[in-house]
Amino acid sequence: MEARIAAIYRHPVKGFTPERLSGADLVAGACFPCDRLYAVENGPSGFDPAAPAHISKMKFTVLAKFPAVARARTAYDEASSLLTASAEGQPDFAGDLRTGAGRAGLEAWLSGLLGEELSGPLRVIEGPGAYRFMDSRSGYVSIVNLASVRDLEARLGRPLDPLRFRANLYVEGWPAWVENDWTGRTLKLGEATTEVLKPIVRCAAIHVDPVTAERDIELVKALFDNYGHMFCGIYLNVTQGGRVAEGDEAALELISSDDWRRP
Numbered sequence: 001m002e003a004r005i006a007a008i009y010r011h012p013v014k015g016f017t018p019e020r021l022s023g024a025d026l027v028a029g030a031c032f033p034c035d036r037l038y039a040v041e042n043g044p045s046g047f048d049p050a051a052p053a054h055i056s057k058m059k060f061t062v063l064a065k066f067p068a069v070a071r072a073r074t075a076y077d078e079a080s081s082l083l084t085a086s087a088e089g090q091p092d093f094a095g096d097l098r099t100g101a102g103r104a105g106l107e108a109w110l111s112g113l114l115g116e117e118l119s120g121p122l123r124v125i126e127g128p129g130a131y132r133f134m135d136s137r138s139g140y141v142s143i144v145n146l147a148s149v150r151d152l153e154a155r156l157g158r159p160l161d162p163l164r165f166r167a168n169l170y171v172e173g174w175p176a177w178v179e180n181d182w183t184g185r186t187l188k189l190g191e192a193t194t195e196v197l198k199p200i201v202r203c204a205a206i207h208v209d210p211v212t213a214e215r216d217i218e219l220v221k222a223l224f225d226n227y228g229h230m231f232c233g234i235y236l237n238v239t240q241g242g243r244v245a246e247g248d249e250a251a252l253e254l255i256s257s258d259d260w261r262r263p
Contacts (some may be wrong), residue, residue, distance in 0.1 A: 003173030003250040005189065006146060011166060012076035013083065014039040014133045015062035015069050018163055018210075019076065023245030026192040026238045031132040031140045032168040034078050038097060039133040040110060042066075043120020052131040057203075060133070061110060064205040066117055070213035072110075087113055097124060138197055139235030143169040143179075143189075143250075148232060151176035155226045156217070164206045164219070167233050171250045177227070179234050186253035191242025199231035206232070 009018040014036045024033050041047070045059035063069050074085045076097075083106060085093040093109040095102030103124040110122055127133055134140070144167040153160045162170055169189065182196040206219045223230045 003171055005169055005244060005246055005248045005250055006172040007162075007170040008244065008246060009163075009166075009168060009170075010035045012037050012078075013074060014057070014060055015066075016072055016085075017074040018166060023190075023243060024168075025241070025243055026141065026189070026194075027241045028238050029140075030130055030238060030241075031134060032142075034076070035168060036127070036133040038124055038126050040107070041120075041123040041125060042118055044123075045125075047125060049125070049128045052128055054134075054137045057133075057135050057205075061114065061122065062205060063208045064203050066114055067208045067213050067215045068114055068117065070208055070210050072113060085109060097126070135203075136198075136200070136235055138237070139200070140197075141169070141194065141236040141238060142167040142200060142233055143171060143187075143236060144233040145174045145176065145179050146170055146172050147174055147176040148179070152219075152222065152226070152232070156222060158217075160217075160219075161210055163210045164208070165200075165202075165232055166205070169244070169250075173250070180229070180231055182234060182252065185255075186239075187236065188249070188251045188253065190244035190248030192238055192244055193240035193242070194236040194238050197235040197237050199229075200233040200235055202230050202232050 008021045008024055011018055012034050040061040042061050045055055047055050058065055061069055071087045072085050076083050081096050081098040083095060083097050090113055095105040097103055106124050107122040144165045149160055149162050180199050183198050185196045187194045187196055202220050207215045207217055209216050220230050
């Protein structure tokens, strides 16, 4: 079966609503476009925009720490930097994240949403230059195999929303879990060429249902109990840029004609 890109998402503000795209232009050596561009500090994180370095997600308002973040429904307009947000019981918010007033407005809105759970003042920060607030030091683009999610569903006996895994690309057509053996391999996605960096080690963020905002399944434990690992998805480095779109082929480069790892 030919593997295809089934869905494409970006997450402009780390931890908040995934936004579906019909396509995106990947750039060699760069992160997924407009992904994890902003983050919201929960108290001082130590992040220095003049010398940006990888920092733990737990310094920010993310699902692994605050399941209630999933109650927010956000949308980001890249051209205007306008972020809109809504949540049950909260007034709607709209603000330009390029401005101090816009960032302060979002900080106040989130303080109202998260309330006593917070451990410090909130501060919206932007990744300077090409820096993005990724979970991995080297994970520029993330991809999830939908067959792997379905296999885990079957083991648990209950449905799983693939958006729990907050990937950029979701692929249909690969056998379940075959991607875990692809480190160092070349993967062609639409017009782009990528190198597989490593499997994604999962954390408590995937325990949260993205619709109900409830921490309802211990999926990290379920992965280990059922498979002996805590992986779901792979990180990629873009080696040759190009356009990717829903429906594009996702093809692993063959090592030999009898390569058993071919999807």
